[in-house]
Amino acid sequence: MMAQLDLPPIIEVSNLRVAFETDGGPVVGVKDVSFSIRPGETLCVVGESGSGKSVTSLSLMRLVEFGGGRITHGRLAFTRSNGEVIDLAQTDARTMQAIRGNEIGMIFQEPMTSLNPVFTIGRQLEDGLQKHKRLSSEAARARALELLRQVRIPEPERRLRQYPHELSGGMRQRVVIAIAMACEPRLLIADEPTTALDVTIQAEILALIDRLKRENGMAVLFITHDMAVVAQMADRVVVMHRGEVVEAGPVADIFAAPTKDYTRALLAAVPKLGEMRGKLAPERMRVIGMEPVVAISAVAAEPPAQPLLSVRHLSTRFPVRGSLLRRTVAKVHAVEDVSFSLAKGQTLSLVGESGCGKSTCGRSILRLVEAEAGEIELDGWDIRTLSVVDLRRARRDMQMVFQDPYASLNPYRRLIDQVAEPLQNFGIASGSEITDRVAALFDRVELPRNFLRRYPHELSGGQRQRVAIARALAPSPKLIVADESVSALDVSVQAQVLNLLMELQADLGISFLFISHDMAVVERVSHQVAVMYLGRVVEIGPRAAVFEDPRHPYTRSLLSAVPIADPSQRRPREDQNFRPLSSPIFPVGHSPAPSLYDEVTPGHLVLAEF
Amino acid sequence: MSYILRRLLSIALTLVLISMITFGVTNILPGDVAMMVLGTQSNPTALAGLRQTLGLNDPLALQYWRWVVGMLTGHFGNSLMFKVPIGPLLLQKMTASALIVVMSMALALACAIPLGVWSAVHRNRWQDSTAASAALLGISLPDFFWGIVMILIFARTLGWLPSSGFTDPSVNFIAALQHALLPACALGLGLMAHLTRITRSTMTGILNQEFIRVARAKGLDERTVIWRYALANAIGPVMTVAGLQVGYLFGSIIVIESLFNYTGMGWVTYQALLNRDIPLIETSVFVIATVVMLVNFLVDLLYLAVDPRLRQSR
Structure with missing residues (x-):
């Protein structure tokens, strides 16, 4: 349904300003924001972290007050179901409670923590209905069941009696949507509803929100940082930066002809799936202010030389313990008969959805977890048979950069000490040489030298990730395992960090095992790609072969689920239901069939059906 | 299971x-x-x-x-100093002590949970800092000191309660409660301070969780959000700490019972130690350890009952 432009807007925000009380005085979270949404319309508010987009959405619900914020200026004109127009900024707490969850519904980012762990799904769906619609408990239960059916949750009767931890992330987010939809709100606010989800589930949830909007004629305020999601969902777009609206307009205009530099930079930094078609080697990300560079390196285009890392028939299984004596009753086959090789100076990406075993695979190679079978050979070291002493030596050659730069740095130690640690541990440098080396590493990752004596909390996420990269570089490794290393970063920062990694590869000849769920990023940076599903590599080959000629059904469904940052290439919006991951848990002693591959073209292998 | x-x-x-x-x-x-x-x-x-x-x-x-x-087989031997069988003796003393331990725990929880929740809700404001200072005062002074203060106020000055002694609850329940109340309060004060801090920090963590925001976004009133949604998640951790404190209480009753001349488990253990009544020492230490462990087991069962996640993973 097209937005009903003749109808008056459901919500009209004008000159919203929100301030937070802090110890250092008031801080303005939102400076000046205005927009309106009509029935049946989706407005996407897009921006990077700290842009004030979430504060805006919380202000509409007046939930911002619970986080210490205060609406200091502006009008939030909301048309209630009885036609009355009220200013939400001035509404008393009681009336707000009657509006929240009733006339305005809200969906949040983290499905894993959005539901109360000690109450049943049924209770959490029913209590809002009982409050707002004064339904009897039987009527509320019936409506809850209907809602679960509406959001297409299988076996809804059973779900009502279940607790949140018994449901998968995608299902929990469906429950959260059902809660938000329970009283048929006029306005639905979705604050990054799919950011924490896998792409296939993201596609399902986006389609679901779109269907509910069309069926109920609600207005949707969709908050996201993801330009691709904007392109797929929005009727109109508001771009926010540092608490202000930078640009607003219809989605097609924003993507086709952005008028502001910031919007252009934001759009440029987003990798688009498919844009690497016909290119031989990985390419730098576009960062506005820098000229596009053609090929990243000469090394990249050369045929793979001798492999630096070769993994053969790697299997890693975790015990599931149970019963009285904590015996192993079953095993999780996290990595199952995985083989690949990685050439010097190249990037092999492991892609797949959460739980597919890609991280375990990376950790097994570094022996951070012990594999159960297989061979790992890194530059002549037979990693799996190394003694503790030799493993320590071998670790000089293989380092890791983790996902969360907030958790991977020690908050109590200065950055210089943390980056110097590998130098000291491996006896590479001592005394004043350490300081010189760390300073040089800081130059290398483009961090100012005056950061040396700072602590992690003084840095932004992107800067912290640079520190983590500097630390990984310190012992001059040959292989770096980057496990979702840019996933937590804003797009512009992500682009810069990816460029840094590619430069390091070109200059130092480092090989990267790049673990990621983001297909567009993978397409941009990889030489080789391995798609993982249920612990196995289902398809592996040169980047162009896997992306341009995907053969395995799972690779295809994964690629088709990725939203494309181009509103002219919208995917059809019928409901999607991907088949859920089956369980990788098997009884002890179960030996699954070996992974056998068909070679489509030289180097492009597809798992044979078994 | x-x-x-x-x-x-x-x-x-x-x-x-x-x-x-x-x-x-x-x-x-x-x-x-x-x-x-x-x-x-x-x-x-x-x-x-x-x-x-x-x-x-x-x-x-x-x-x-x-x-x-x-x-x-139920034969605990005879106490050397009391010249009576240990079994019935300890049963009677344990009942006496259980009365003050249960009372002090009940009093502590009854005050600590509302206070802790209140502090968490008014985090970093005057309500919170007042409660924090009070709790610090409660924790820093030893419980026998509070016992002395209470004797001075409620027994000596006001004369509301007896300053010492013990009555068997099966003989006169009201009198037994009167005798138990002051020692229970003296014990409970430090405990309450401790549990208030635990409740506050647990609740603070829970109130920052996303599901609390979701509950508010549903339009539930604050009373429901805090006392149902949040507190249901805090009960488990608070009860676990309370259970561990039972062990500490059985240590503290040795001093408190002697101070109030309350002839319970603590008092009898202390007498046994003074008089080298070896069979009695052995058995009373063992009985105390058993009781503490069973209480903690019961607390874990309670945790299991309130948190469905544990029921599954175990």
Whole structure:
């Protein structure tokens, strides 16, 4: 349904300003924001972290007050179901409670923590209905069941009696949507509803929100940082930066002809799936202010030389313990008969959805977890048979950069000490040489030298990730395992960090095992790609072969689920239901069939059906 | 279910260990049961004869075995100083102590949970800092000091409650409560301060969770959000800490019961120690350890009942 432009807007925000009380005085979270949404319309508010987009959405619900914020200026004109127009900024707490969850519904980012762990799904769906619609408990239960059916949750009767931890992330987010939809709100606010989800589930949830909007004629305020999601969902777009609206307009205009530099930079930094078609080697990300560079390196285009890392028939299984004596009753086959090789100076990406075993695979190679079978050979070291002493030596050659730069740095130690640690541990440098080396590493990752004596909390996420990269570089490794290393970063920062990694590869000849769920990023940076599903590599080959000629059904469904940052290439919006991951848990002693591959073209292998 | 069996098994093993340690340690202590019975001036032949009849010359392992089998069959032996069977004696004293322990725990929880929740809701404001200072005061001063203060105020000055003594609850329940109230309050004060802090920090963490925001976004009123949605998640951790504090309470009653001349478990253990009543020491230490462990087991079962996540993973 097209937005009903003749109808008056459901919500009209004008000159919203929100301030937070802090110890250092008031801080303005939102400076000046205005927009309106009509029935049946989706407005996407897009921006990077700290842009004030979430504060805006919380202000509409007046939930911002619970986080210490205060609406200091502006009008939030909301048309209630009885036609009355009220200013939400001035509404008393009681009336707000009657509006929240009733006339305005809200969906949040983290499905894993959005539901109360000690109450049943049924209770959490029913209590809002009982409050707002004064339904009897039987009527509320019936409506809850209907809602679960509406959001297409299988076996809804059973779900009502279940607790949140018994449901998968995608299902929990469906429950959260059902809660938000329970009283048929006029306005639905979705604050990054799919950011924490896998792409296939993201596609399902986006389609679901779109269907509910069309069926109920609600207005949707969709908050996201993801330009691709904007392109797929929005009727109109508001771009926010540092608490202000930078640009607003219809989605097609924003993507086709952005008028502001910031919007252009934001759009440029987003990798688009498919844009690497016909290119031989990985390419730098576009960062506005820098000229596009053609090929990243000469090394990249050369045929793979001798492999630096070769993994053969790697299997890693975790015990599931149970019963009285904590015996192993079953095993999780996290990595199952995985083989690949990685050439010097190249990037092999492991892609797949959460739980597919890609991280375990990376950790097994570094022996951070012990594999159960297989061979790992890194530059002549037979990693799996190394003694503790030799493993320590071998670790000089293989380092890791983790996902969360907030958790991977020690908050109590200065950055210089943390980056110097590998130098000291491996006896590479001592005394004043350490300081010189760390300073040089800081130059290398483009961090100012005056950061040396700072602590992690003084840095932004992107800067912290640079520190983590500097630390990984310190012992001059040959292989770096980057496990979702840019996933937590804003797009512009992500682009810069990816460029840094590619430069390091070109200059130092480092090989990267790049673990990621983001297909567009993978397409941009990889030489080789391995798609993982249920612990196995289902398809592996040169980047162009896997992306341009995907053969395995799972690779295809994964690629088709990725939203494309181009509103002219919208995917059809019928409901999607991907088949859920089956369980990788098997009884002890179960030996699954070996992974056998068909070679489509030289180097492009597809798992044979078994 | 298998979790409960596993816990029972580990409790049984721990009890065996505790029985060995208490038996071992009390046997290393200076003092001779025979001499305690006959007095220091008794003649050596009679002493040797008594040692023989009591089995004190047998190997330690055999004596230990006899003690354990005795306890399992309900024969705890006789107290040397009270000259009565230990079983009924400790049962009576344990009932007396349980009364003040349960009262102090109930009082502490009844005050600590609302106070802690209130602090968490008004985090970093004057309400919170007042509660924090009060809790610090409660924690820093030892409980016998509070006991003295209470005796001075409620017994001496106001005359509302007796300053010392004990009444058997089966004889006069009201009088028993009156005697137990002051020691329970003295014990409960420090406990309350501690539990207030735990409740506050647990609730603070929970109130920052996303599901609290979701509950508010549903339009639920603050009372429901805090006292139902949030508190249901805090009960488990708070009860676990409270359970661990039961052990600390049984340590504290030794001083408190002596101060109030309340003849419970603490008092009897202290008397036994003073008079080297070895059988009584052994058994009372063992009984206290057993009770503390069972209480913690019950708390874990309670946690299991309130948190569905544990029911599944165990």
